[in-house]
Amino acid sequence: MALVLGIESSCDETAAALVDGDRRIVAQRIASQDEEHAPYGGVVPEIAARAHADRLAPLIAAVLEEADVTLDQCDAIAATAGPGLIGGVMVGLVSAKALAMASGKPLLAINHLEGHALSPRLADPALEFPYLLLLVSGGHCQLLLVEGVGEYRRLATTIDDALGEAFDKTAKLLGLGYPGGPAVEKLAREGDPKAVPLPRPLVGSKEPHFSFAGLKSAVLRAVESGEHADADIAAGFQQAAVDCLLDRTRRALDRIDTPPALVVAGGVAANQTVRGALEGLAAEHDMRFVAPPLPLCTDNAAMIAWAGIERLPLGQFDPLDVAARPRWPLDPEAEAVRGAGVKA
Amino acid sequence: MRTLVIDSATEACSVALFEGRELIAHEHHVLGRGHAERLVPMIAHLPERGRAGRIAVSRGPGSFTGVRVGIAAARALALAWNAGLVGYATHAMIAAMARAERGAQPVAVCTRGGHGEWFCAQYDAEGRELFAPASLKPEYAAASLSAALVAGGEAETLVERRGAGMAMALWPDARGFAHLNPEALTSDVAAIYGRAPDAKPVAARERT
Numbered sequence: 001m002a003l004v005l006g007i008e009s010s011c012d013e014t015a016a017a018l019v020d021g022d023r024r025i026v027a028q029r030i031a032s033q034d035e036e037h038a039p040y041g042g043v044v045p046e047i048a049a050r051a052h053a054d055r056l057a058p059l060i061a062a063v064l065e066e067a068d069v070t071l072d073q074c075d076a077i078a079a080t081a082g083p084g085l086i087g088g089v090m091v092g093l094v095s096a097k098a099l100a101m102a103s104g105k106p107l108l109a110i111n112h113l114e115g116h117a118l119s120p121r122l123a124d125p126a127l128e129f130p131y132l133l134l135l136v137s138g139g140h141c142q143l144l145l146v147e148g149v150g151e152y153r154r155l156a157t158t159i160d161d162a163l164g165e166a167f168d169k170t171a172k173l174l175g176l177g178y179p180g181g182p183a184v185e186k187l188a189r190e191g192d193p194k195a196v197p198l199p200r201p202l203v204g205s206k207e208p209h210f211s212f213a214g215l216k217s218a219v220l221r222a223v224e225s226g227e228h229a230d231a232d233i234a235a236g237f238q239q240a241a242v243d244c245l246l247d248r249t250r251r252a253l254d255r256i257d258t259p260p261a262l263v264v265a266g267g268v269a270a271n272q273t274v275r276g277a278l279e280g281l282a283a284e285h286d287m288r289f290v291a292p293p294l295p296l297c298t299d300n301a302a303m304i305a306w307a308g309i310e311r312l313p314l315g316q317f318d319p320l321d322v323a324a325r326p327r328w329p330l331d332p333e334a335e336a337v338r339g340a341g342v343k344a
Numbered sequence: 345m346r347t348l349v350i351d352s353a354t355e356a357c358s359v360a361l362f363e364g365r366e367l368i369a370h371e372h373h374v375l376g377r378g379h380a381e382r383l384v385p386m387i388a389h390l391p392e393r394g395r396a397g398r399i400a401v402s403r404g405p406g407s408f409t410g411v412r413v414g415i416a417a418a419r420a421l422a423l424a425w426n427a428g429l430v431g432y433a434t435h436a437m438i439a440a441m442a443r444a445e446r447g448a449q450p451v452a453v454c455t456r457g458g459h460g461e462w463f464c465a466q467y468d469a470e471g472r473e474l475f476a477p478a479s480l481k482p483e484y485a486a487a488s489l490s491a492a493l494v495a496g497g498e499a500e501t502l503v504e505r506r507g508a509g510m511a512m513a514l515w516p517d518a519r520g521f522a523h524l525n526p527e528a529l530t531s532d533v534a535a536i537y538g539r540a541p542d543a544k545p546v547a548a549r550e551r552t
Contacts, residue, residue: 039545040543040544040545044541044543046408046541046542046543047541047543049408049409049412050408050412050535050537050541053412053415053416053535054534054535056416056419057416057419057420057422057423060420060423061423064423071424087408087409087412090380090409090412090413090416091412091413091416092416093380094380094383094384094412094413094416094417094420095416095417095419095420096420097384097417097420098384098387098416098417098418098420098421098424099420099423099424101384101387101388101393101421102393102395102420102421102424102425103424319385320384320385320388321381321382321384321385322381323380323381324380
């Protein structure tokens, strides 16, 4: 049975996990840096990199100990090699290289987005290729047709902000602190989603992509006007975001042969309103709806180890001098999109 | 006991393997960038892939990334080989190398920092730390560092500014480990960054 050690350090979660070929998360540890970044209202790259450097090795040791496993028993060492905050990615990748070199095991430099894209298959053995994946997180907002391991067709991406960023910004404007997603969702339950008129950027547009910058600015104006209750702004923002996701996903579905499943992954997939709306959309199109359990939606190392398990049969291992990549589109064929930056 | 020494905290990147105090193999490059790509292959090229019962690593100060790359590799190797782990300050290594070449005497060490500052430290003739590594503006560095012999990447600039002393342009090299004062070794391998991250809390930003 294949066993892979996975390492994740691309943003503000330091994580290590052991996953086997039976889709079993044998052990995993995650250390969040929320407390370190909270005073800054967002992730500070250098603070993140320092925290990863302090925490990663003890987390890996704890995971191996908990599972009572040695590196000799692992088939490969998998680590996020990008995209993400380069200082943190380097800490994880160099640690993985050293572990792989010392134990004589192969190294797998994993694309963080591939981790998210394949994670639904870790949770759901019945999920076969192809599937339409909506990847929504603090760093990304993409629609991907996942046709196989290493076969990803990007159908849409954001041309400015990621949706998770817009959630965090809204939380900051409403004084809800960081990270903002869960706080906005909670406050939105007490508000009227129709009370505050907010735009739905690109909804109905012919172009396939997402945009949230205009929505973010409108939230700022609504807060500054002083005319609206915070809960109504939160509810209005969340509804506008959901409407954007639904419209853009419908547009993508109109242009491809409907795959058997619609899958949502990434930190924003933890939002119950988002999940509920997408489930309805899947039902409309006679598609299965798959959303990984919440701990697999946010950044974690189990998804990196699982991507390693999926890549093992391909035998495409990485050399010890492989470089970390701050930008690394999953679909190299996808056209560049203005403003997308690392979110491409 | 075999010791693997890793020093990637500055523009230089080096590894050395010792049996007791005897140097078995080493590699040293002044890279500028690319430590994260080069370091582990350099270790892999050492005899027995650098396997050692003890790993010694430079904790900085230097480049934030270089410091982290070295420590991350050292911690992972210590875990994989169940090896001991010790750390030392970059500046203690530079001072040890300077003493080895110029004889026992006090050494000031001056290297490039960030934002126009220098990382400075001073050691006595035996290599004991008199002045722990700190980030200083060049004018304070010139006033604070009294030793005649100045070593490090900014040694010449400091001697010029001070108008006195002898400069040795030196980059740390893991081979110098044999000359380190044992007191310079610590069981704590946490990074010595020398400077706080460049970020202001929201509250501080709102006040300004």
